[in-house]
Structure formats: structure tokens, C-alpha cells
Amino acid sequence: MSFLEDAAPASPGAAASRMAWAKVNLTLHCTGQRADGYHLLDSLVVRAGVGDALHVVPAEDLSLTVSGTRAEGVPTDARNLVLQAAEMLDAGAGRGAALHLEKHLPAAAGIGGGSADAAAALDLLSAHWGVPLPADTARLGADVPVCLTRGPQRMQGVGEVLTPLSALPPCQMVLVNPGVDVPTPAVFSALSDKNQPPMPDVIPTFAGFSDLIDFLREQRNDLAAPAIAREPVIASCLEALSDAALARMSGSGATCFGLYANAAQAKAAAHRISAAALHWWVAAGPILAA
Ligand SMILES: C[C@](O)(CO)[C@H](O)COP(=O)(O)OP(=O)(O)OC[C@H]1O[C@@H](n2ccc(N)nc2=O)[C@H](O)[C@@H]1O
Ligand SMILES: Nc1ncnc2c1ncn2[C@@H]1O[C@H](COP(=O)(O)OP(=O)(O)OP(=O)(O)O)[C@@H](O)[C@H]1O
Incomplete structure (x- = not known):
């Protein structure tokens, strides 16, 4: 079981570190489909207080090592979104960095593990190399732009249209x-109706936990239905x-x-289910406020 307290602190030799928090879709409405097949979404996205940690130390060459409770099966070569993010940022200049990923989030799980790692790599290496973030980070994955933000977001388009929302009540x-x-x-592909209603035009500011629950x-x-099928x-x-x-289910599940x-209550439920x-x-933790 994972809790926020387990989140890895900066590793002793690392020059700098970033957390790659899990992305959770509190809502996920599919409102249409583009000609290229990508789906139009309307989603309320938050970060959970559980995640991977990415560390960097200066090096001549670009490299990646992976450890952690969920490291098994995670690629360490160019298939890893961390290295794809680094290559995107470097744009062929040949900069080096020794990256180490502590993997705690399950992959292909609907909580954007790979996307959060890619966003952490962009943020970390942008500071480490002193280069600006590229504009088209969605090329790495539809969830990467939202993973570069903090605080609750309304995510629309195919994932690239982001509107920051008021802070949610503690949850x-x-x-x-x-x-x-x-x-x-x-x-x-298995979703039969791709033109479903969006969320209301205005997402309210929630006075307390029960208002948030009533809205959700x-x-x-x-x-959820095609994933459960x-x-x-x-x-x-x-x-x-x-x-x-x-x-509810997050993203495309599971x-x-x-x-x-x-x-x-959350810890008791987590212990019971484990x-x-x-x-x-x-895993149990708070929704991150910012
Ligand atoms: C389901 C969500 O997790 C909700 O946050 C995201 O929309 C998916 O984000 P992601 O995994 O980063 O998505 P990508 O790696 O860009 O795309 C994976 C595949 O999901 C489908 N896809 C993704 C996003 C989107 N708006 N419409 C889609 O149809 C496409 O078949 C695409 O080939
Ligand atoms: N840093 C990474 N961590 C985990 N998986 C990675 C990483 N980089 C590439 N991958 C590959 O990407 C695939 C999907 O990983 P990811 O965790 O982003 O998907 P997801 O949980 O489906 O995300 P989403 O919430 O967008 O649905 C994995 O099967 C894995 O092989």
C-alpha cells in the first residue's frame, strides 16, 4: 500500500528532483470525435498525493535508470516517456543528464503514470538545462499538458485545452x-456513444466536501462502461x-x-481493501490543493 508519506524525498546525490503525481479524472465526459479519431473530452482533473519521483544529476550523456515498487516492466530505453520528453526538450543539441525514476504508480492504469513522468522530466530538465518548455507537449501524450499543471483543471479538446479551477475543499x-x-x-474504440453531454458550462466553487460530492x-x-465490459x-x-x-473509475481504467x-476514513478503507x-x-492520500 502507498501513502503520501512514502513519497520519495530527493535522493542524496541528486542535483534536483520532481514528483510525478498521479492524475485522476474525477469526471470524464466524451463529447465528440475528431476526424483523426481522437476523442473530444470534458474532464475535471486533479492530482492525488501519491506518485513517482524523478531525480537528475549532471552527466555528459543522457541516461535513465528505474527503481521502485512498480519498476518491473517499465522500459529504460527510448520507449520510456521520460527519455522521449528529454529528447523533445533537447531538440538534438546533445545535452546530457543522468536521470533516475522511482516508479510507484502502475502503468497503463488510467492515472497517467507515464504522462506524469514525462511532465516531471520536462519541468526538471527545463530548469536543469535552462531551456524553455516546448509548446506542443501533447505530442508526448494527451495527458502530458494537464500533468504539467498544478491544482484542479477542467480539461477539454483532446486534452490540450486547460482551464484552472478554484481550489477544491479538502478531500x-x-x-x-x-x-x-x-x-x-x-x-x-468500444465506447458506443461518442457524443455525450459535457459538464455544465460553469464549474461551481464548492463550499465544502458534500457540495463537491453532490456535483460529482x-x-x-x-x-467506465466499456472498460468494465x-x-x-x-x-x-x-x-x-x-x-x-x-x-468512480479514472481515465480509461482500470x-x-x-x-x-x-x-x-481513507486509511481505514485502504487497509481493509489491501x-x-x-x-x-x-494507495491513499489527499487530493493535492496546488
Ligand atoms: C483517457 C485519458 O487518460 C483521460 O485523461 C487521456 O485522454 C488519455 O491520455 P494518454 O494516455 O496520454 O493518451 P495518448 O497516449 O495521447 O493516446 C493514447 C490513445 O488514446 C486514444 N485517445 C487519447 C486521447 C483522446 N483525447 N482521444 C483518444 O482517442 C487514442 O486512440 C490514442 O492513440
Ligand atoms: N515512465 C513510464 N512509466 C510507465 N510506463 C511507461 C513509461 N514510459 C513509457 N511507458 C509505457 O507506456 C504505457 C502506458 O503508460 P501510462 O502509465 O502513461 O498509461 P496510462 O496509465 O494508460 O495513462 P492514462 O491515464 O493516460 O490512461 C506502458 O504500457 C509502458 O510500457
Whole structure:
């Protein structure tokens, strides 16, 4: 089980570090489809207080090593979004950096693990090399622009249109992943109605936890039904979170989140679910305010 307290501090030899916080889609409405096949979205996105950590030390060449509880199977070559972000930023200039990724988020899990790592790499290396961020970071992945922001965001377009929202009331979250990879393209393809209603034009400022929950209850994750049809265990994750004020799936799955009013409730739920489903990944922490 992972908690915010487990988040890796800057490693002793690192010149600089960044956290790559999990991205959670509190809502995910699919409102259309572009001619190139990408889907138009309307999503309320937050960061959970659990994530990967990326460290850099100066070096002649560009390199990446990976450790951590979820390091198994994560590529260390050019397939890794951290190195793709570095190459994008370097633009062929041949700059070096020794990068080390502490991987704690499951991959292909709907919480943007790879996208958050790419955003952390862009932010870290932009400062380390003294070069500006490129404009078209969505080329690395539709979730990369939102992972470069802090605080709650309304995400529209195919992921590149971002509107910062007022801070949410304090809210604790439990994340549960049953260990099945859910490929994003397959879930989008299986979505039968791609023209569903957006969120309201104006997202209100929430006075307290119960106002936030009341609002979210009226919203949807349109990818939940096709994801559950592919992987029915996702419904079991939602069932395991049934003591939460609200339980939904994030992104294209399979990770589900439960929202709780306080940390004691969230930790109790996380312990209960971990004990009952030993092979599931379970994490608890606050929604990050900024
Ligand atoms: C489902 C979300 O996680 C919601 O935040 C994102 O839209 C997906 O973000 P991502 O994994 O960074 O997406 P990408 O790596 O750019 O795209 C993976 C695949 O998802 C599908 N895709 C993604 C984003 C989008 N707006 N429409 C899509 O149809 C496409 O088939 C694409 O080939
Ligand atoms: N830094 C990285 N960490 C994890 N996986 C990576 C990384 N870089 C590349 N990958 C590859 O990308 C794939 C998808 O990873 P990622 O965690 O971004 O997907 P996701 O959880 O589906 O994100 P989303 O929330 O956008 O659906 C993995 O199968 C993995 O092989």
C-alpha cells in the first residue's frame, strides 16, 4: 500500500528532483470525435498525493535508470516517456543528464503514470538545462499538458485545452488498481456513444466536501462502461470502495478512486481493501490543493 508519506524525498546525490503525481479524472465526459479519431473530452482533473519521483544529476550523456515498487516492466530505453520528453526538450543539441525514476504508480492504469513522468522530466530538465518548455507537449501524450499543471483543471479538446479551477475543499482519496492493464485505444474504440453531454458550462466553487460530492454524482466517466465490459474486475474495485462518499473509475481504467471526508476514513478503507485483495495496488492520500 502507498501513502503520501512514502513519497520519495530527493535522493542524496541528486542535483534536483520532481514528483510525478498521479492524475485522476474525477469526471470524464466524451463529447465528440475528431476526424483523426481522437476523442473530444470534458474532464475535471486533479492530482492525488501519491506518485513517482524523478531525480537528475549532471552527466555528459543522457541516461535513465528505474527503481521502485512498480519498476518491473517499465522500459529504460527510448520507449520510456521520460527519455522521449528529454529528447523533445533537447531538440538534438546533445545535452546530457543522468536521470533516475522511482516508479510507484502502475502503468497503463488510467492515472497517467507515464504522462506524469514525462511532465516531471520536462519541468526538471527545463530548469536543469535552462531551456524553455516546448509548446506542443501533447505530442508526448494527451495527458502530458494537464500533468504539467498544478491544482484542479477542467480539461477539454483532446486534452490540450486547460482551464484552472478554484481550489477544491479538502478531500481524501483511495486509489485501487486490480492489476489488469487496460489499453486506452481499445476502451475508446468500444465506447458506443461518442457524443455525450459535457459538464455544465460553469464549474461551481464548492463550499465544502458534500457540495463537491453532490456535483460529482451528477457527472460521469463515459469510459467506465466499456472498460468494465472488457475487465469486469473494475466493477469489483468500485464495489470495494462502496463505503466512499463517491467511487468512480479514472481515465480509461482500470484504477478506481473513492473520495472520503477525512484521512482516518481513507486509511481505514485502504487497509481493509489491501487486506481483502492482496494483489491489488491500493494507495491513499489527499487530493493535492496546488
Ligand atoms: C483517457 C485519458 O487518460 C483521460 O485523461 C487521456 O485522454 C488519455 O491520455 P494518454 O494516455 O496520454 O493518451 P495518448 O497516449 O495521447 O493516446 C493514447 C490513445 O488514446 C486514444 N485517445 C487519447 C486521447 C483522446 N483525447 N482521444 C483518444 O482517442 C487514442 O486512440 C490514442 O492513440
Ligand atoms: N515512465 C513510464 N512509466 C510507465 N510506463 C511507461 C513509461 N514510459 C513509457 N511507458 C509505457 O507506456 C504505457 C502506458 O503508460 P501510462 O502509465 O502513461 O498509461 P496510462 O496509465 O494508460 O495513462 P492514462 O491515464 O493516460 O490512461 C506502458 O504500457 C509502458 O510500457
